Each structure stands twice: as structure tokens, then as C-alpha cells.
Amino acid sequence: MPITEKDVEKIAILANLELTPEEKQAFTSQLSAIVSHIDKLNELDTTSIEPMSHCTVAQSGPGYAERDDTVLPCLGQQAALKNAPDAERGYFKVPKVIG
């Protein structure tokens, strides 16, 4: 199923990317070609196959190893704000949220 420029615009909104017209054009043809290749998966009958959501194996068997839910010291506010482009009184400062 080919991807249209309209599709690209919708996906860009979901992905929070403000694409240029050139990018929209290029991505439309490139993504179409890639998705065409991906359609190959339809050759396979996977009706009874359980989707593989992770490949973690613990000593005790498939799935995650467990640990006790204990609280340890973590980053702290000062460290967390260290790389902030704009911060004030312990908050991350951003442009207005609504509007």
C-alpha cells in the first residue's frame, strides 16, 4: 500500500516533526519503497504464532529476573535540572502550554 503525502503529514504530526516540503516529498517516496519491501511479510501465515514481545531470559526461565522493590537514593532535583535549557525556582521553564 503506497504512502501518500497526506499520510506523511499525519505521521509527522504524531511524531512531533515539522517537516520541510522537500522532506515531505522525499519521505513519501522513500517510505513507500520501504513499506513495499515490508509487505513481503504477508507471504507468511502467522495465524497461530504468539507475538514475541521480548527476548529476555532469566536463570529461572523466559521473562524478567526479579528483585526486591526497595527504594534507593536517586538523582535529586539539582542534578535533574543541570542540563535544562531554561530553569527557574526548581522547575523546567517552557513556552506557554496553551495557545
Next chain:
Amino acid sequence: MDISNLTIDELHDLYKRRQVTVSEVTKSSLEKAEKLNPQLNAFLAMNSTAAMERAADIDAELSSGKELNALTGIPVALKDNICTLDLRTTAGSKILGNYKPVYNATVVERLNAAGAIIIGKTNCDEFAMGSSNENSAFGPVRNPWNIDYVPGGSSGGSAVAVAAGIAPIAFGSDTGGSIRQPAALSGIVGLKPTYGRVSRYGLIAFGSSLDQIGPFSRSVRDTARALGVIAGRDRCDSTSSDFSVPDYLKALNGQVEGLRIGVAPEFFAAGIDSEVKASVEAAIQKLVEMGAKTVDISLPHTEYAVAVYYIIATAEASSNLARYDGVRYGFRAEDATTLSNMYRQTRELGFGTEVKRRIMLGTYALSSGYYDAYYKKAQQVRALIEADFRHAFEKCDIIATPTSPTPAFRIGEKSDDPLAMYLSDIYTITVNLAGVPGISVPCGVSKTGLPIGLQLIARHFDESTLLNAAHAYQQAAPLTEKPVISQ
């Protein structure tokens, strides 16, 4: 003091005999990195002051009789997607161009505890997305075997740091081949451990069900030693396994008598360069001469691997990269008047083209109406690929394949066709999808002077068998050629 050809054992021997100091070795490594960087562009940041301070401390400890740890006094380079406290970490991206982590990755903590000296951060494809190191926001890395050629990617900088003799060990990450493929193209050893063998805490995430950190070296013995330092359960990474860590060095006995090597036709089919095919077949034959035997196997779903990978990896990436929004760290677009404009402009200006392309693809695959057709389908085929390996390992102990269908290609040669670039990952990708460990070891040099790699693959958590087979092969057929740039 030229350390280009010394292994860790040799360096430790020199330290024990007081024939050289850690400070001399570290200085030599730092100077070489800086001298070669204009040509190779392997490093994005040097850690010179801290490295020399550490070296001085270690020299003092050694003088007062302290024992050597696994990596004491060994210069080490780290891919720039591994967080280092207070040392700039960019993941090869403008969006993290000024980011200084406030914590160390677990791997870094373990390396420090083992006495390693971090000399700098290496260049890589942006957010580890690429197979040539041409997608870095800070310029491509060049192959020391021929500077007009790519070193491979995404961990190109780390591969070059080792290939050019700057450091004996470097670390990269591998999501679809990003350690093994640059190892092959740069003529060195590169290991991707079993998924969950090494903590991902502090590794800037690309594909969380695929990523693993692993070592580059010139010698499998050094690889085994490095793995022993970084492997093991980490409470900060819920996907890290509690499988015990064996003594990988002890496992290197060089014996391959009776080892069953699986050979699958899917890895020797159309598209493979004839010199690569001949070189890898000769390498397998060498192991047979040493007592191993080949077994015919099939990994029938290999042809679907690129499709599966480019849904799963991009879907996971679209989620993992959502955090780069200009709020808490990294680049923020100026003059945005609202929060949503700030998000969109920050990401548009901060991300490179390949990253945007993959975020778009992943977002599409996960979006309403397409999730079942793409993401769920890909997960089902992933289960089939994992089953292929399980069945194969009933008949063999390791699988031997070429690492890459071709040797290194020219810078710029494949950058216009993303799909062609993706298809060149065909031999490495299934290993990440199944979660099994894989290693690339040099097995030859092409007529045009470019290295060729042999890939070996083993069962989950069977790095001992994998490393031993690679070690045995390397002892029997060491690479004698050297890159043009290494002195």
C-alpha cells in the same frame, strides 16, 4: 611508546615488570588519538585531563604493591551513546550536542572499578542508526585501511579507535549489527553479547529489545576479558539477566575438536561478494582442519529479517526518541511561541534525516489502523526467526556466516538509497532479533586492501563456546596485514 600492537596481557606484563608506566601508555594513546583525528574523525570528545589523573593515581597504587585488576591501566574508548558522568555525550546528534550526563552508565562504573582508563568518546551514526557512520551530525568516520571508505556503523568511531592502534579496547552498541559489521569492515574483533548479558542502563536507547553494549579489540582474549568485566545482572536494567557470568578467559582452550559448525545456504546466496564468500568458506575450512565439523542447517526466515527489523527497531526508536523535546536537556529551538511549536521545531532542527526517517516509519507502524498489519505481524515473524535458531542449535553448536555481504564501500556510495543500505544488514540482523550472541573475527583482506569478517553465532548465554571458537580460529589464522593508517 607505541602500544598499537600490544594486547592487554602484554601491557599488564610490562606494568608488572615496571618497564613502562600507566601514565606513559595513557599519554601515548591520547596523543595518537589527537594526531589521527583530523584524518579519521573517530573521536568526538577527549577525556585527557581526567585520564592522566587516573593514570597517575594507578601508577602510585601499583608502586605501593597493589595488584592489577582485569583492566588496570588499559586505555579504553567509548561510543558516544554511552553516558559518562560530566563528559559530553551526544549520541552523534545535534539534539544532544551540549549534553553532559549526570550519571555513569553501569558499564562505565564497572570499567572504572576494573581500573580502565577512559580516553574519550567516539563518533557514531546518530542515535546508532546507520551502517556506515555517515549519519553522524559531526561528520563521517574514515576507515584506516583506506580513508575514502567507510569503517562501518553505527559504532564506526570505536572500531577505528582499535583498528588504528589508538586503544586496545573500545566499546560500542549493537542493535542490528552495529558492533559486528564495523569490526568486519575495519579488520578487528567485535562481539555482541546475548541480549540481557550486559546492562543497558546508561546506553542511550535506540531499540530496547535489541540493543546490547559490546567490546571491540584486536584479540579474542582481550574481548573475553572485557566481557567478563561488563557482564552480569544490574538492578537498574530490568532486562538484564541473572544468568551467572562464567570465567570467559578460562573457557579459551583453543580446542574445537568435535565442534559442530552450522552452515546455512541463506547466508551464501545472491548479493554476496565473491571474495567475501571465498574468504569465509576458507575460514570455515580452517576450523574443520582443526577438528570441527560442518553441519547443513537452514534459517529459512532470514529473507524476512530486514522487514521485521525495520518495523520493530523503528517502532521502538519512535518511542525512545520521543523524550528529545527540548524540555529537560539538550538542544531547544529558540523563538518557539508555544510548547507544541517548541517540540516540533526542536526535533526538526535537532534530528538528522536518517533519524527522522526512522521515527516516521516507526510511528506509522504503530499508528492506529496499521499496528496489527505491521508491528504485531513483525513480532510474530520475529518469533519464527527465533525458532529458526532454536531448531538449528539442536544440530550444531555454532553457526558460521559472513558478517557483511561486501567489504567496506566508498563514503557516499550508498547514501542515496536507504533501502539498499538497510538490505546490507541482512547477515547481522537476525542475531539481534533472536537475542543470541554473535562475534565478527577478521578472516581475510580483499584484493583492494579491505578487511573481510567471519561471523560466528552461538546459543543464548553460550559466549564461552563462541569466544573459544573465535579464539581458536584467530590463533590459527591471525590477520597479518595492517591498515594504511595505524602508526
